[in-house]
Amino acid sequence: MDEAEWTPRPARAEDLRVGLISWAGSYLTFETYKNTVTATAKGLGRRQTWEILVSNEHDAQAMVRLRSLQGLYLLCEADGSLCYGRPRTSHHGCFLLRFHRNGKWTLQCIISGRYLESDGEDVFCTSRVLSAYHMWTPRPALHVHVILYSPLNRCYARADPTMGRVWVDAPVPCLEECGFLLHFQDGCYHLETSAHTFLSHLDRLVSQPSTQTAFHMQVRPGGLVALSDGEGGTLYPQGTRLLLGLGSSPCGGEEWFILQRCPTWVSLRSKTRKFLSIVYDVEVCAASEHITPMSLFQFECNNESPNVQLRSSNGCYLVQRRHRTVMADGHPLESDTFFRMHWNCGRIILQSPNGRFLGIVANGLLMANATIPGPNEEFGIRLANRPFLALRGRYGYVGTSSEHDLLQCNMDQPDCIHLLPCRQGIYHFQAQGGSFWSITSFGTFRPWGKFALNFCIELQGSNLLTVLAPNGFYMRSDRSGTLLADSEDITKECIWEF
Template structure:
């Protein structure tokens, strides 16, 4: 069975105390507090499962240090390894009916809690100070994989639509699910067509009581508990996702979140889609987009080179005489390509040092020494019709009192993408478009579309360039989003 090549995402969370403040690990003296009003880098905690005892977890700070509590209830976060802090870094999550956690020291049986800089792990019983709400700190757009069925969830096209759990691979736009964090601490599941999943399995345009779920964690997996205390589960032959009868999560109710990798279609100089429909040879010879014209881009974290993967699990590779075929079963030297961004087009340089070009019959070969018209491709991202962007300082969100955008928020807004001739228009609230004003600030109340180009440069991140002034979008620490970046750096890269 083909897989998507993705592993389950490591769970990264923010922990919110009863006063609405986040647990924070400070760089200075590794001090701990619960005083931050929002979820940013210092408030992110990685949940690690114990290798032998599934009920035991470890909490690692953004500094790579482990939370620990000694027999006197003193809490620290200084140990660089689990072994250094054993057994004091071992905790058990005691989930409450409202979805909050109590964190119990496994060796000392006391509960962790407190406020501001008065944190301890000495309470014998669970009260409000010992309860923590959980805010996922992952990028909220992902693929959902059923542990029991070993299949992926996707938006079904039958009837009025449902979320079915019957795909071998999460392919195309229908496999994208967005976790929407709500003010009540619950999460909603939003499909690619901007509808919310209800506990009866039906989809609706509005989010209400029946579309809110409490996230529970069991053995490193996720379960979704609805407003009636039941859990989402795949049901029937197609695995329709809806609440079942169980009031405790078993294997059928457990899911993994997996990274949703970018999937694209490519158009060559002849105006035809690049395809493998006629065999293993990669050719630009199709008039419509299907799974055979859709490819998944996977970037190497070190080299920043990328591969192109088919929905059957094969990779593009350079074969003899520079030909391109979708035959490789594993990533290797001949499957790697350097992507060159050319405004609204891209060019691909293969492992043999040659550029990919289109021959008169539409076949693609890596035989060119320079970039001309036949070496240029239009690349369209297809599995992000709705878009959430996170930079080094936080998510992009509409400013509360002006027409600008904040780029340092712990909550996110969902934007809509429209594609046109190698560029994208981005829409926000009320269908208004992003645009760059006269001083380079990005605004979100435009009546007419303005073009932005996307440059896919590394794993999970892209740069966005204004077609108007040619500058990269840059997020300032103060939150202002500007189109004034001249080069790609941390402040101009966006997780999508």
Template sequence: MPTNGLRQVLKIQFGLVNDTDRYLTAESFGFKVNASAPSLKRKQTWLLEPDPGQGAAVLFRSSHLGRYLSAEEDGRVSCEAEQPGRDCRFLVLPQPDGRWALRSEPHGRFFGGTEDQLSCFATAISPAELWTVHLAIHPQAHLLSVSRRRYVHLCPQEDEMAADGDMPWGVDALLTLIFQSRRYCLKSCDSRYLRSDGRLVWEPEARACYTLEFKAGKLAFKDCDGRYLAPVGPAGTLKAGRNTRPGKDELFDLEESHPQVVLVAANHRYLSVRQGVNVSANQDEEMDHETFLMQIDRETKKCTFYSSTGGYWTLVTHGGILATATQVSANTMFEMEWRGRRVALKASNGRYVCMKKNGQLAAISDFVGKDEEFTLKLINRPILVLRGLDGFVCHRRGSNQLDTNRSVYDVFHLSFSDGAYQIRGARRGGGGGGGGGGGGGGGGGGGGGGGGGAGPGRTRGRERAPPPPTRPVPPAGRGGFWNTGSHGSVCSDGERAEDFLFEFRERGRVAIR
């Protein structure tokens, strides 16, 4: 896969929560730190950086100030240092319950406290010196094994997860991180959780919860027995191995999950590259050759379409559309015009893409008619987490009304019909929902993409395998459907599905109407 924009390793941002459920906060005034905030927003977001001296120590940098946390010999702490010095070096000591103890490397004292009474002067670890790690990134992503350079995906036929994919293609490569009892669970696209023995289960039981550890910017997942997840055997089955210290086999990258789409033309057939490099509307089945990775340019808001065969759609002579480009250029960019349940695409020559009589695509139309309209369906968000500028979308406590400023999130289920999506809430009280991730920290924002029906399992680097007889079904019913109230409020208690339209107008963001 070309690396010009397709693979973005997510910068690990997080919050630190103390024993009284308050977040470590870096204030602009006086560069003071406190633990007073009840939720994870911009001021509570931190980055972990390795010590330039190549030792075991790490640095904590405030995401919004760009300055480093430091502890002086007398225990005073601040976030004033513009460059990391000796007092900025901390050792992270993971505890059995998943929390961290932070010890100043030069002074040997532990960092902790409550409210505005924070210090780094404790000689022993008490509850006040323990911090829970709360990721501030969008929790839906791809997981890449560092040692094998392969992506983790759901293998529905083998009933497991495996790190054997050359590309994170299709719905089965989507993972959702669920924050559960101060640990994290790995949730597959069919809403099951990965247990440390490699099995997939419906509830986030103790053996399906992991402590996060960071090493050189990579992630490791430690189970309740102190062992780490790793790809095991020739198939790369993901399970806890024997190691009690994370080596290269136990390290993973989190990568941004771009929308993957299928498009249906006016002849009711899928756009495909199955028969060569021409993009044509000539297939009745939705498989890898009919799936395209859609990426929106931050500046122009135009989009590219990348095929499973390794090429971008590009405009060629006489208006033809081929999936042959290996680099992004003006000819690979398309302007999207949202037309209710349909979308029209305008190429760099200023003309609209249409379906010719033989099914091939060409940018030769000056106006939009039936042959210039396409149905676009997102296939890699069967479950969906949404984040806005101020936080995540989650139901209000004691109510089914949805808020957009929460530090915890609901996991929603999507279905698709004729260009529209139906959104259903998670069942209450089980493993369907989750808390995690951060509020609108830094340049985050955005929704997690949309998604239609999950479809059968896909294999990476080759055509999709035959589907299993049936997809696993959750043991209990889901929650209510999204519906709009009389005053424009949105609730998740509807008995009947209501249609919502998804419009992808900016990178990583979706407008829902």
């Protein structure tokens, strides 16, 4: 099986979530204790995130409902007021969503025909005459580290730092060059590559963000986006090499990309310091001293369980077959492709569905033999497609603030944490200026340390991890906004999206 048979994953709930920004620059907000909706928040958080549920879509409009992360729906009442709850009839809470050429959305109540609007604070539906006050700017709510997939070309965007260009030619998104940071600023988006350069209107990568790297975004439910310069130019793949550049005549929808969170690819290393690799198309063994495309596995995990699936770059999954042999020819729905993961100081142990642990036998093959895990069943694991982390917790992103000297965990945009691998599962955290993360006696962090400290990363889901700090406690987000390392156990505040 070759790379051309790679199948992109279907849309997930996170791909359907957006924040809605009013004309005044504030976000549509779910007010937990007031049974009402406002537009006062200046940042995108959990209460400003809405899932767009589409019942019917056609060209430039769709019939939708808006559901909060708390599971309640945005409802328009007869007097034009808004609240949240459960729909009482088939049309209660339904809006006609129209997509406008400037990237804005309007939401018209199906029952009353009135438009959703804000006065800068309150939100209501009272007017049937469309105006600028009814325009809402959608902002994708998924994590800022993303990939761009072209459904027409069936390839992913890939930055080329050598040529200073972006091509849409990667059949499998296993390279770090396929990941981009999507920065939102002043209503526009800036695409930053993994090498920290920016895509510009001149179709080249430049070192700094500017007005020439700012793009307007058209957003459709389900993660479809199109980027333009606001002056008639649209980004789409061009020429035989599929250069991503601005043009004025995209054909057949080639300007549309599916925006998804950057997947997690890892390499696994045995105690003999050899990487698990696929040989002869389907056999899995510890054979290579160097990382190759056949040594990379996508880490797919249901965030509600400790089970993981490992997908190879040939599109198939590791699976336990007869005689306890592990092969790379599984399909996603096979029960024997799910392995239970255990962690030991940054090293991963995988347990097969029959209860035995995966390990390397004398001939180098991967098999599910051991009833009790030992050194042969422990694998060093390393993030393969990202040289940095952008961490998001319950209250926002981890980053620095001009108002605080400690690292914060409630930021609207992240600071990149550069990863310097130390040992398998152990990293040094380097700040953007080249200094290292330091930790205080109170378990808080500063980004200007002189010496590198050890941080242990353990994956908890497809794009979730925990960090064991140098003081022996788990790093967590705090409601105050200060990043802390003081938790002995893994709680919800210790789980980080990356």
